[in-house]
Amino acid sequence: MQLKTARLEYWAGTKEYVFTDEHGDVDVITGEPDIRHHLTELYGPAKADGWLLLAHAMGPAGAVVFL
Numbered sequence: 907m908q909l910k911t912a913r914l915e916y917w918a919g920t921k922e923y924v925f926t927d928e929h930g931d932v933d934v935i936t937g938e939p940d941i942r943h944h945l946t947e948l949y950g951p952a953k954a955d956g957w958l959l960l961a962h963a964m965g966p967a968g969a970v971v972f973l
Contacts, residue, residue: 914941915968916961923961924968 910928917924923941925933927948935941938958945954960969 911970913968913970914945914957914961915966916964917966 912928913924913926915924916922921936921938923935923938925935925941925944927933933944935944942954942958945957949957957969957971960971963969
C-alpha cells in the first residue's frame with residue numbers, strides 16, 4: 907500500500923500559501939480566501955478549515971497531510 911500525501915505551507919510575511927498535491931504539482935496561492943476556495947473544491951469545506959489551521963500553526967515548515 908502506498909501512502910499519498912499533500913503539503914501546505916504558509917508564508918505569513920507574503921500571505922502566500924504553497925500547496926503541493928499528491929502528484930507533486932505545486933500551486934502558489936496568495937490570500938486566505940483564494941486558498942480556502944482551492945481547498946474546498948478539492949476536499950470539502952470541513953477539511954479546508956483543518957488544512958488552514960495546520961498551515962497557520964506550522965508556517966513555512968509545512969503541514970503534511972496523509973490522504
